[in-house]
Amino acid sequence: MTKLLKMKTNSVDSRFEAIRFIVAIGVALLVALILIFMVSKEPFQALQYLFLGPISKFRKIGNIIETAIPLTYLGLSVSIMFAANQFNMGSSGALFLGGTTAAIIGLVLPLPFGIHPLVAILAAGVMGGLWTSIPAFLKLKFGASELVSSLMLNFVAFNICIFIIMNYFRDLNAGTLASTKFFETVLLSNLVPGTRISYGLIILVIMVILSWLFMSKTKWGYALRMTGLNVNFAKFSGISTAAVILYSQFLGGFLAGMGGASEMLSLYDRFKWQMMPSYAFDGVIVSVLGKQKPQYVPIAALLLAYIRVGADTMSINGDVSFEMISIIQGFIIILIAANAFLKKYRQKMVVKEATEND
Amino acid sequence: MEEIIRMENILKVYPNGIVANRNVNFSIVKGEIHALVGENGAGKSTLMKILFGIEQVTEGKIFLNNQEVVFNNPQEAIKHGIGMVHQHFMLVPSLTIAENIVLGDEPKSGIMMDINKAIKDTKEIAERYHFDIDPKMKVEDCSVGTKQKIEILKALFHGAQVLILDEPTAVLTPQETEELFKELQLLKEKGHTIVFISHKLNEVKEISNRITIMRAAKDVGTYQTEKVSKEDISNLMVGKEVLWDLNKSKAQPKETTVKVRNISLINEHQRELLSDVSFSIRKGEILGVVGVEGNGQRELVDVLTGLNEISLGKIEIENVDIKGFSIRKIRDLGLSHIPEDRMKLGIAERASIEDNLLSIYYDKKDFLKGPFLKAKQINEWSKAKVKEYLVKTGSEKTPVKMLSGGNIQKVVVAREFSNSPKVIIADQPTRGIDVGAAQFIHKKLIQLRDEGAAVLLVSADLTEVMDLSDSLIVFYNGKITAYFEDASKLNEHELGLYMLGIKHQSDEEVRRCMYD
Numbered sequence: 001m002t003k004l005l006k007m008k009t010n011s012v013d014s015r016f017e018a019i020r021f022i023v024a025i026g027v028a029l030l031v032a033l034i035l036i037f038m039v040s041k042e043p044f045q046a047l048q049y050l051f052l053g054p055i056s057k058f059r060k061i062g063n064i065i066e067t068a069i070p071l072t073y074l075g076l077s078v079s080i081m082f083a084a085n086q087f088n089m090g091s092s093g094a095l096f097l098g099g100t101t102a103a104i105i106g107l108v109l110p111l112p113f114g115i116h117p118l119v120a121i122l123a124a125g126v127m128g129g130l131w132t133s134i135p136a137f138l139k140l141k142f143g144a145s146e147l148v149s150s151l152m153l154n155f156v157a158f159n160i161c162i163f164i165i166m167n168y169f170r171d172l173n174a175g176t177l178a179s180t181k182f183f184e185t186v187l188l189s190n191l192v193p194g195t196r197i198s199y200g201l202i203i204l205v206i207m208v209i210l211s212w213l214f215m216s217k218t219k220w221g222y223a224l225r226m227t228g229l230n231v232n233f234a235k236f237s238g239i240s241t242a243a244v245i246l247y248s249q250f251l252g253g254f255l256a257g258m259g260g261a262s263e264m265l266s267l268y269d270r271f272k273w274q275m276m277p278s279y280a281f282d283g284v285i286v287s288v289l290g291k292q293k294p295q296y297v298p299i300a301a302l303l304l305a306y307i308r309v310g311a312d313t314m315s316i317n318g319d320v321s322f323e324m325i326s327i328i329q330g331f332i333i334i335l336i337a338a339n340a341f342l343k344k345y346r347q348k349m350v351v352k353e354a355t356e357n358d
Numbered sequence: 359m360e361e362i363i364r365m366e367n368i369l370k371v372y373p374n375g376i377v378a379n380r381n382v383n384f385s386i387v388k389g390e391i392h393a394l395v396g397e398n399g400a401g402k403s404t405l406m407k408i409l410f411g412i413e414q415v416t417e418g419k420i421f422l423n424n425q426e427v428v429f430n431n432p433q434e435a436i437k438h439g440i441g442m443v444h445q446h447f448m449l450v451p452s453l454t455i456a457e458n459i460v461l462g463d464e465p466k467s468g469i470m471m472d473i474n475k476a477i478k479d480t481k482e483i484a485e486r487y488h489f490d491i492d493p494k495m496k497v498e499d500c501s502v503g504t505k506q507k508i509e510i511l512k513a514l515f516h517g518a519q520v521l522i523l524d525e526p527t528a529v530l531t532p533q534e535t536e537e538l539f540k541e542l543q544l545l546k547e548k549g550h551t552i553v554f555i556s557h558k559l560n561e562v563k564e565i566s567n568r569i570t571i572m573r574a575a576k577d578v579g580t581y582q583t584e585k586v587s588k589e590d591i592s593n594l595m596v597g598k599e600v601l602w603d604l605n606k607s608k609a610q611p612k613e614t615t616v617k618v619r620n621i622s623l624i625n626e627h628q629r630e631l632l633s634d635v636s637f638s639i640r641k642g643e644i645l646g647v648v649g650v651e652g653n654g655q656r657e658l659v660d661v662l663t664g665l666n667e668i669s670l671g672k673i674e675i676e677n678v679d680i681k682g683f684s685i686r687k688i689r690d691l692g693l694s695h696i697p698e699d700r701m702k703l704g705i706a707e708r709a710s711i712e713d714n715l716l717s718i719y720y721d722k723k724d725f726l727k728g729p730f731l732k733a734k735q736i737n738e739w740s741k742a743k744v745k746e747y748l749v750k751t752g753s754e755k756t757p758v759k760m761l762s763g764g765n766i767q768k769v770v771v772a773r774e775f776s777n778s779p780k781v782i783i784a785d786q787p788t789r790g791i792d793v794g795a796a797q798f799i800h801k802k803l804i805q806l807r808d809e810g811a812a813v814l815l816v817s818a819d820l821t822e823v824m825d826l827s828d829s830l831i832v833f834y835n836g837k838i839t840a841y842f843e844d845a846s847k848l849n850e851h852e853l854g855l856y857m858l859g860i861k862h863q864s865d866e867e868v869r870r871c872m873y874d
Contacts, residue, residue: 218729219721226717229706236665236695236703237717238686351371351416 016346024335032328036320046318053313054306060313062195067305068298069197069204069266070095073259075286075297076211077252081132082284083215083292084248085228088135090150091256091283093157094128096273098257099264100161101127103271106182106264107169116185121203121261128257129250131157136249140242146249165271179271188265198266207255211294214251224248256283285333304329359387361424362520362551363409368418370404376762378404380575382418386520391542391552393562393583396572396595397792402555403445405572406522409553410442411435441518443509445525451498456480458497459512483515488544502651503534510541514550521545522553527561529818531650532854539565557595559588571595606804609828611640614873615812616662616781621671623657623836631657632668633836637871639781639812644803645871646827646845647816650857654836655816656698659785662814663695664688675781689718692780696770696787698816704770707759711751712740714758715773747772748798764795771799775806782806782813788822800826820850831871832856839863841871 033047040046054060077091102120111119134153135146162177169179188198215221227234227244234241264271282304289300311325363386370379378401386392394402407413409420411429420427422438429435432442449458456476465475480493489507497505506526513521523542527535542552542565556562562569563583570580571594578594586594616639623632632654639645649655660666662673664685673680675691689695697703705714716736719725725732725739740754747768751761758766767788774782784803788796803826807813817823823830824845832840832853839862842848855861 213730217731217733219726219731220729222713222716222720222731226706226709226713229709230702232702233704233706233717235685236697238684238689239717240684240686347371347373347416 016349020335024332027335028328028331031331032324035324035327039324040318040320042318046314046320049314049318050310050320053317054309056313058194060309062192062197063309063312064302064305065201066196066267067308068301069200070259070263071282071286071301071304072204072208072298073255073262074283075290075301076207076294077254077256077259078283078287079290079292079294079297080211080215080224080255081248081252082287083228084224084244085231086136086139086245086249086252087145087147088132088150088249088252089147089284090132090135090153090157090249090253093150093154094131094253094256095260095263096154096161097131097157098124098128098260099273100165100260100271101257102186102261102264103165103179103182103268104169106186107179107271110183111185113185116183117188117199117261117265120186120265121258124257124261124264125254126257128260129252129254132253132256133246133250136246140245161273169271171270174270176272177274181270182265182268184269186265187269188262196267198262200262200266203258203262207258208294208298211255211297215294220247285329288333359390362386362388362422364421364424365405365409366419366421368405368408368420369416370401370408370413371416377575379408379415379418382572382575382577384570384577385580386551386553387568388551389546389549390567391546391554391565393566393569394553394555394572395557395559395562395569395591397557400572400595401575402572403524406442406524406553406555409435410440410522436516436518439517439519440522441513441516441520442522443506443513443524443526445528447505447509449497449505449508451496453497454493455491455495455497455500455508456493458508459483459493459515461512463516479515480511483511487511487514487541487548489541502529503531503537506530506538507541510545514545518550520551520553522555524555525557526554527556527558529651531857532820532850533858535561559591562591563588605801606826607808609643609807611643611828612810613641614638615641615676616814617672617674617677618662619672619674619872621661621668621673623661623666624669631836632661635671635836635838636869637831637838637841638873639814640873641780641810641812642807643828644807644813644815644826646823646830647814647833648820648823648830648853648857649833651818653833653857655833656785657836658833659695659698659783659814659816663693663783692777694774694777694779694782696767696774696782696784698785698789700767700770705758705766708757710755711744711749711758711761711769712737712754714769715740715743715754715776718773718777743772743776762792764791767791767799768795771802775802778809779806779811782811783816784813785816786818787815788817788819796822820853824848824850824853829871834859834862838868838871841868843870 036046036050037043054064074091074095077094081088101124105120105123109119131153132150135144135150138144138149139146165179166177171178171180188200191197191199191201215225223234223239224244226237226239227241231241234244286297286300286304289303290296307325307328311322314320315322365382365384368379368382368384371377382401382405384405394406396402404413408415411432411434414430420429427438429438450461453461456473459480460476465472465479477493484491484493489511491504491507491511497508500508510521526538530538542554545552554562554566566583568580569583569586569591571578571591573595618638619636621632621635622630624630635658637645647655647658657666661668664680664683675688675693678691680688680691701707716725720731725736737754744751744754749761749765749768749772751765758769761769771787782803787799787803803813803815815823815827827845830842830845830848831838834857839859840856841863
């Protein structure tokens with residue numbers, strides 16, 4: 001009897017999670033709906049742009065995927081670090097640093113076609129990984145919170161990059177801050193004509209698969225997950241938790257660094273980044289939506305990208321501004337992250353299952 | 359006799375789906391000592407937590423003096439004159455006894471707390487109930503028995519008429535238990551009503567007027583204590599005849615596996631937690647460790663298993679000095695560890711049973727192909743372990759937090775016992791789990807002993823250590839104060855005298871536990 005009960009509770013949990021996810025998005029969209037009706041003179045038009053805009057044109061579908069690529073890299077990055085219970089927020093710094101590293105390799109290192117972008121992406125990954133390892137090292141050595149140090153280091157990363165580009169690679173003929181042009185061999189060429197999707201997409205797919213394999217199928221992934229779930233238990237079992245703390249954060253930064261390189265070499269032919277990309281918390285959003293599982297991260301990234309492209313379309317064509325979308329995002333995250341959301345409903349489900357067995 | 363509390367048709371379902379109370383009816387009359395007995399996990403604590411407002415009912419009603427009441431939190435229950443002393447004390451160690459007792463209802467002078475009045479009040483209430491305590495003493499310096507007195511006084515200070523005691527004797531020595539019982543009798547004479555949760559039948563028979571027995575979340579009746587025998591109670595609790603016989607053959611100890619010589623452990627406050635401890639554990643024997651909690655047993659386990667490092671002395675496992683060894687390296691010598699705190703160290707509750715079984719084997723050759731885990735082999739192996747260790751679950755992929763305490767412990771034990779351990783450190787191996795699971799673990803321990811493991815058993819449950827151990831050492835104040843070569847020849851009362859430090863053996867007698 002107890003056996004039956006336990007099984008049922010299990011299925012209640014997965015069912016409940018699915019329901020909660022859908023309701024969270026539903027509530028957030030409802031809030032968006034209300035806001036749009038409040039601010040827009042043509043609310044139906046605006047809604048159409050928001051929901052159907054992203055699939056109205058082939059180019060727009062391309063936009064969804066373009067937007068989803070860096071989001072996926074960041075989501076993978078954050079997921080691996082969070083799964084180890086390391087709250088390293090350095091992904092956006094690592095991404096910026098990775099982009100800059102790739103740019104510099106594209107500027108100074110002449111390499112043959114085909115090898116050049118791979119070297120640039122790999123170097124960007126290593127730089128990103130080393131960067132996010134700094135908070136890990138500080139934590140192990142001095143007990144500093146990785147959350148605080150990684151957030152602060154984002155600013156350091158950003159300013160170092162801008163400093164290097166401005167002082168050593170700036171194209172004085174360009175009106176704004178930009179480097180000279182990269183060697184053409186370094187660029188990731190276009191994969192889908194009519195969009196800006198490059199061969200970077202294939203690299204990303206490989207990275208998603210590798211991340212999933214790493215997390216669920218290897219001994220390192222196992223040690224990482226156990227450390228994340230209960231560090232005392234991991235230590236007690238003889239798992240080297242210090243190693244996990246280091247490699248989880250190195251890999252997180254590595255993926256973010258690759259993401260930066262992929263962006264840089266797909267969308268630009270020279271370094272043009274002017275400010276910190278707005279990615280700071282995007283990785284966290286995607287990671288939370290994807291339950292910190294690499295296999296779900298691309299889906300979460302696509303969902304977020306869809307909403308963003310829709311918002312973009314709405315703000316260009318309609319009279320509702322893009323900021324609206326930050327509000328929707330905020331709601332989704334709060335509702336999904338809030339453990340107690342729909343708790344009463346869950347309790348009812350559990351009680352029903354439990355007493356039905358009488 | 360006047361009924362003071364009545365709980366009707368209580369149903370409690372926890373968020374994890376466990377039904378802790380099902381149609382429970384419970385009633386207490388004024389001025390009685392009412393024992394609430396049942397196996398671990400039968401729902402006694404839950405029922406009392408509901409009465410004290412810590413948990414809320416799913417269905418059912420509570421009446422206080424025939425008025426229906428709803429307690430949303432303990433503060434409301436306290437206001438209605440209900441007090442509870444928990445199994446784990448809820449005191450602030452760095453404050454004095456007086457400060458702890460008035461906490462939550464401090465006497466004030468202006469905006470400041472009136473310390474002198476607090477001390478005076480504490481003295482008064484202690485005298486009224488004949489409790490011998492010093493209000494100015496810090497709680498961290500008090501013994502376990504005193505801490506319990508403080509908890510009781512605290513409840514009385516806050517106006518408790520009904521006092522709930524959750525397994526109050528679990529942490530006490532036999533002598534302290536006697537003292538507690540005298541105090542409870544006195545409280546009863548003064549008109550207080552007491553609910554006494556226990557599963558120690560001797561005590562229940564001795565102290566209570568009436569008994570309510572719970573089994574598997576239901577109540578199986580309330581009885582006048584003098585009208586039921588211990589055997590009756592035991593049968594009602596378990597629902598079947600309990601076989602107490604362990605079928606233990608005499609130990610045949612062989613060569614020494616663990617050699618502990620002159621170890622000391624000094625903490626950052628320069629306190630000696632272990633001082634000059636020496637003993638040996640031999641192949642094929644169970645060495646029991648007893649002592650009142652906080653006399654060095656925990657520290658001993660920590661240094662043997664690599665969770666902490668000794669300050670002085672030497673520990674050898676299979677003739678290897680473990681100085682500076684990581685937990686991993688110590689485990690590789692063949693040591694297994696059942697930790698005292700199973701939720702903190704023994705498992706990752708959100709991980710599956712399979713993942714929990716794997717944690718000390720995940721990088722062993724049999725389960726790996728390159729860096730990849732062999733999913734199929736692991737799954738088959740964990741299925742077999744779940745079966746062998748009778749873990750009640752639908753699937754080995756179920757998260758461990760869905761299991762009951764006894765089944766969680768079976769997962770821990772299955773993991774720790776599956777590598778043919780040479781040394782087993784079993785720290786409270788059956789604390790808080792049901793009789794069936796406990797018996798199963800006991801049998802396994804004896805089986806491994808017979809297969810040649812050296813076992814160190816630390817337990818606060820005296821019956822357990824005395825039944826299971828071949829030899830016994832007593833810890834008092836970080837030292838071994840007694841060694842008994844044959845544990846079966848001891849009685850609880852005598853052991854209690856050693857545990858309290860009233861008696862101790864000569865150095866020569868203690869030195870016998872080194873064998874060489």
